[in-house]
Amino acid sequence: MKVLVIGSGGREHALVWKIHQSPRVSKIYCAPGNAGIQRMAECVELSVTDVEGLLSFAKKEKIDLTVVGPELSLTAGIVDTFEQQGLRIFGPSQDGAILEGSKVYTKEFLKKYNIPSAKFKVFKDREKAKQYIDECGAPLVVKADGLAAGKGVIVASTVQEAKEAVDLIMRDKAFGDAGNFLIVEECLKGEEASFIAFTDGQTILPLPTSQDHKAAFDGDLGPNTGGMGAYSPAPVVTEKIADQVMQEVMLPTIQGMAKEGRPYKGMLYAGLMIDGDKVNVLEFNCRFGDPEAQPLLMRLESDVVDIFDAVIDERLDQVEMKIDPRPTVCVVMASGGYPGSYESGKLIEGLEKVSDMRDVVVFHAGTTVKDGRVVSAGGRVLGVTAIGTDLEKAINLAYKAVGHIAWTGSFFRTDIGAKALRNVHETSMRKEVENKAKHIGN
Template sequence: MKILVVGSGGREHALVWKLRQSPRVTEIYCAPGNAGISGLATCVAIGATDIEALADFAQQKGVGLTVIGPEVPLSLGIVDYFEEKGLRVFGPRRNAATLEGSKVFMKDLLEKYHIPSAFYATFTDREEALGYVEKQSAPLVVKTDGLAAGKGVVVAQTIAEAKVAVNLFMKEKAFGEAGSRVVIEEFLCGEEASFLAFTDGETVLPLPTSQDHKAIFDGDKGPNTGGMGAYSPAPVVTEALHRQVMETVMLPTVKGLAAEGCPYKGVLYAGLMIDKGVVKVLEFNCRFGDPEAQPLLMRLRTDLVEVMEAVIDGRLSEISLEIDPRPTVCVVMAAGGYPGKYENGKVIHGLAKAGEHKDVVVFHAGTAWQGDAVVTNGGRVLGVTAIGDTVQDAIGKAYKATEEIGWEGCYYRKDIGRKALDRK
């Protein structure tokens, strides 16, 4: 079987790496891919949002399965278009992907189906939003309604900061039309966890738990990023909490979407806040997380092609996931200046040496070839991912490999996985 993976990040590198392990796969294409992916798949110079060109390519090459990595093509309806062309594709249709594409849609759905989340209000008028903020007590969370690459969220510690965020989104249009409507919601205390599951619209098959590290600096300080590292499992999610998440969040969400005429097929990712044994939903994503995909797919032993085909065919109830019991840790290496301004084109040293480390895979995110050199080509550049007998072991392996790699301005957090150790 020929497979096409759409996207160019660390998540897509992890998907290509995992799909290549299937005995059913003969060839993998990735559009547009990156320098690391080019060693495992044929990279094709088609953008992830060029839906017609991607479908034409899939038809010409006889692609048997297309896997959509990022959120933007899903929200643009790539799955609907591929299905209309008779192509098999893994991911939710456009109406179901609105769960991530519109935070207002998500919050309204959660409220309607009594799925626990923060209280909220939505605004299209900036003055009304500012007036609402003045009547609240800090901290508050201000979010763009639309997609903003994981950066359209401001946790405002003061009312003044919340007003700045409203103006940033609605007046200065920092994220374009994504901020023409905003959600202002209660700040939730606790510890975050990521809960991902495969679903065919009826059966919900959970992956292991994981935890992302959103903030740029150690100790969860500084602005939010697309994710600076992740580990799996997340000890904060106990067996009892796992049941609570399935019963109060995942199953009701899938049923609610079906009831709204938006049946969901694909990976459903719930970003959760856990406080004193109670779970609330922060957000939903309609695809694998990045960087969560890297540690999760390293633990998955089941053939990913089999799982994805069962989702498409509505027979996920026939599948059970085999998971490596050992923990995994991913350390994201970023460009200096990220998530603000940064420069591309810095030559990356030490990749071959890091790649020799046992139980480690260096997943590429923002990389490109420049002649014979691999150079930086994005804010998040690499995801150094390791598996170990214990969390401490996996952390040690990941950081030893990370120390082999460098480029001008390279930055990474030094505390990925610390919360898991603190719970021991």
């Protein structure tokens, strides 16, 4: 079969890498792709929002399955357009993708269906938002309503920072029309985690837990980015918490969307804040996370094409998903200045050396080929991903690989997975204390 993957980032490279392993697939196209993807797929110069161009290409090449990577394609209604033409495509409809396309819609949806989330208020007027901030005090979270490439959420530790965030979004239009409305919400405490699942609108098939690192610098400092690294599993999401998320978040969301006349099929990604046994939804995404897709797809042992087909045909209840028990870690290497302005076209050294390493895959994000050499072409450039017998080994292997790669101005966080290691250590210490207490009790 012929498969078309839409997108050009690390998530799409991971999807192409996984689809390439399917014995059912004879040819993969990717629009527009990147330097890493072009080794496994034929890259096509089409924008992810050129829905008519992508449709025309899919019909001309007789594509059997289209897999949508980015949210921009989904909110542009690509799934509806393809389905109307009788083409098989994986992802939610435009009506379903509103869960990511509008934070205002999502907050009101969560409230309506009693799904746990932070208290909030929606504003169209800048001055009224600032008055509300004065009434509430800090810390607060200020969010642009629409899509902002993962950067439209500002955590403000002071009232002044919150007001500046309002101006940035509504006056300066830093995120364009995404800032026509904004949300001011309470700042939740705890640890963030990603809960990502396949769903056909009735059955929910969760992938292993994962955790992203949004802030640009070590210690979760600096501005928010699209994600600087991820690992799976996330120890903060215990089995009990995972069951709770399914019952209190995922199932009510799928059922609620059906009641709203927006049946939901595809990936459902809940960004969570976990504080002890309390779980709150921070946001929904309507596709694989990036960089979470890289460690998750590395752990997936099942044929991902079979799962895509089962979602499209609404028979996900027949799928038994196989997962590698070993943990995985992805470290994102970025261009200096990201998430602000940065320079592209820098020659990337060390990729060949890392390609010889076992249990390591370098997923390309912002790369292209110039004069036969791979150069940087984006903010997030590479996602260096490793699998290990335990989390510490996976982390060490990923950073060993990162140490072989460099380009002028490149940077990365050095603490990806540190929180997970702390959680693992604290859990084992707690169990040790409990066992000792039982022994003394006996």
